[in-house]
Amino acid sequence: MNKPFHKEVYSRKSSIAFMDKEPLVVEADMDIETLTFRAVNYGEKALGDGFIITDNGRFTGIGHGLQLMRVVADMQAARNRQIMHSIEYASVIQRSMLRTSRDTMQHTLNDADLVWEPRDVVGGDFYYFVARHDGWFGTVADCTGHGVPGAFMTLIASSCLGQAIDQHGPTDPSLLLGSVNRGIKQMLGQVNGQDETPESDDGMDAACFWYDASTRQLLFAGAKTSLFVLHPGADGVEMVDGDRECVGYVDSGLDFTWQKRTVQMHAGSLVFVTTDGLIDQIGGPKSIAFGKRRIRDLILSKRDRPCNEINRAMQQALNDWQGHNHRRDDVTFFCFRVQEPQ
Numbered sequence: 110m111n112k113p114f115h116k117e118v119y120s121r122k123s124s125i126a127f128m129d130k131e132p133l134v135v136e137a138d139m140d141i142e143t144l145t146f147r148a149v150n151y152g153e154k155a156l157g158d159g160f161i162i163t164d165n166g167r168f169t170g171i172g173h174g175l176q177l178m179r180v181v182a183d184m185q186a187a188r189n190r191q192i193m194h195s196i197e198y199a200s201v202i203q204r205s206m207l208r209t210s211r212d213t214m215q216h217t218l219n220d221a222d223l224v225w226e227p228r229d230v231v232g233g234d235f236y237y238f239v240a241r242h243d244g245w246f247g248t249v250a251d252c253t254g255h256g257v258p259g260a261f262m263t264l265i266a267s268s269c270l271g272q273a274i275d276q277h278g279p280t281d282p283s284l285l286l287g288s289v290n291r292g293i294k295q296m297l298g299q300v301n302g303q304d305e306t307p308e309s310d311d312g313m314d315a316a317c318f319w320y321d322a323s324t325r326q327l328l329f330a331g332a333k334t335s336l337f338v339l340h341p342g343a344d345g346v347e348m349v350d351g352d353r354e355c356v357g358y359v360d361s362g363l364d365f366t367w368q369k370r371t372v373q374m375h376a377g378s379l380v381f382v383t384t385d386g387l388i389d390q391i392g393g394p395k396s397i398a399f400g401k402r403r404i405r406d407l408i409l410s411k412r413d414r415p416c417n418e419i420n421r422a423m424q425q426a427l428n429d430w431q432g433h434n435h436r437r438d439d440v441t442f443f444c445f446r447v448q449e450p451q
Contacts, residue, residue, distance in 0.1 A: 133160035137169055145181055148174065193230075196257065200230045203260055206267065210238040217245050221445035222417040224424060226386075232439035233259020234384050235267050239279045244322045246279035247443065249334070250315035251384035253357075255439050266313050266356075269293055282317035282330035283369035286356055289315075290365065293357035300363060312357020316382045325374045325447060330367040332356045334382065337401075339408055341377040346405040374447045379416075381408055383442035387423070390437055392430035399430050416444040 133155040135144055148155045156174030163169060207225065214221055217240040225234060233252040238245065248270060252262035269292030273285045290312075294300050297309040316334040320327050329336055331351015338347040352367050374380075381404065390399045407426055411419045423442060 129154070129158070134163055135160055135172070137162050137164045141177075141180060141184065145177065148177060196230045199257070199260060200227075203231050203263065206264070207235060210236055213238040213240050213245075214247070216240070218445050219448050220416050221443070222415075222420045223443045224420050224441065226424075226440040227255065227259075228386070228436045228439050229256040231257060231260035233262055234386070234439040234441040235263040236441060236443065237267055237270055239274060241279060244280070244320050246274070246282075246317075246319045248315055248317045249382050249384060249441055249443050250313050251334075251386070251439070251441070252313040253311040259439065262311055262313065265296055266293060266315075269296070280319050280321075280328070281369065282319055282328055283367045285317055286315065286330050286332060286367045287365065290356045290361065291363060294361070294363055297357065299357065299359050307359055310359045312355050312361065314385065315356055316351060318380075318382075320374070320447075325376075327372040327374050327380065329370045329372060331370075332367060334384070335401075336372070337381040337383075337404060337408060338372060339379040339381075339412055340375055346408050348401070376447055376449045378447040379408065379412060379419075379444070380446075381419070381442065381444045384438075384440065386436075386438035386440035387427060387442055390427060390431055390434075390440070392432050392434050396434070399427060403430070416446055419444050 133148065133151045135147065139147075148160065151160075156178070159171045159173045161168065162172050211223065214223060217238070223236060225232075225236065227234065233255045235250055235252070237248040237250075240246075250263075250266060252259050252266055254262065266289060269289045270285065272292065273288035277284050277288060279285070293312055297311060298307045299309065314333040316329065316331045316336060318327055318329045318336070327336075329349060329351070331349075332355050333353060334351050336349040338349055339345075340347070349370055349372055354365050354367065355361055383404070387404070388399055388401055391397065392399065403426065404423070407423055408419065411422055414422075420442065423444075427440065
């Protein structure tokens with residue numbers, strides 16, 4: 110192509126003038142990760158024009174950037190498959206951990222339903238149910254993060270909660286939240302007075318409640334989580350708010366006491382509790398949060414339906430609201446209705 114113009118292009122210049130004076134030279138036994146790092150640092154020329162390969166300083170050939178990129182892509186794909194296999198197996202473990210609580214809920218409550226939807230394969234929300242002869246205990250919690258980090262936090266938090274119930278029993282939600290708070294802070298090194306700066310500033314929001322079957326009282330303690338309560342004949346849904354203090358985290362008090370609230374229930378009273386993944390989901394024509402008002406309106410419109418139908422309607426409303434927007438967080442919500450005594 111350049112033969113008709115070789116004089117204009119090259120004149121009498123030596124071919125050395127057109128050579129790379131500082132080519133990328135790599136040894137044949139260099140590992141792929143180091144080679145990739147060096148090629149990227151060297152610049153686009155190494156990837157476009159290639160690089161020289163030597164064996165103990167002797168020329169052996171030319172490496173091409175396209176081939177290097179193909180090898181790296183194949184290696185990354187293999188690693189991603191291995192990581193996804195591990196995460197999928199972690200999901201099996203997390204679901205197995207939650208199965209006992211779900212079975213307890215289903216065997217204890219005649220009209221109740223729970224939705225647990227992690228944003229990713231594993232999630233940072235969890236629930237915990239314990240049944241006794243005189244009542245039952247439940248928790249719906251949202252740990253820091255989602256995905257794998259959130260799932261690790263659910264293991265820590267649920268372990269602390271289980272130990273607290275074994276030690277104190279399930280009837281005092283406020284006491285249990287305080288015990289979990291101390292457990293998380295101590296386990297993650299968030300206790301004031303420690304010499305080193307904590308590496309973790311993590312914790313959870315949660316609703317803990319004990320239902321006393323003999324008195325029909327619901328004892329509730331909440332960390333940045335509220336209950337939606339609808340009594341028979343009521344015109345609107347009552348909001349029972351928890352405290353604004355989170356469980357765990359560096360800035361929360363080690364000995365903070367969450368207020369215990371008592372809600373008198375009646376036959377037919379409906380209770381709905383959710384993590385903020387439902388409330389904060391962006392969507393709709395104005396791209397705003399789903400919010401609490403839509404939850405109250407849906408509960409009112411479905412007040413006479415079974416809890417599983419209320420939750421299915423809530424799921425559908427969330428999906429419709431989300432539309433083409435990305436799911437922002439894990440979503441967990443629980444609904445139950447007080448039954449007439451047997």
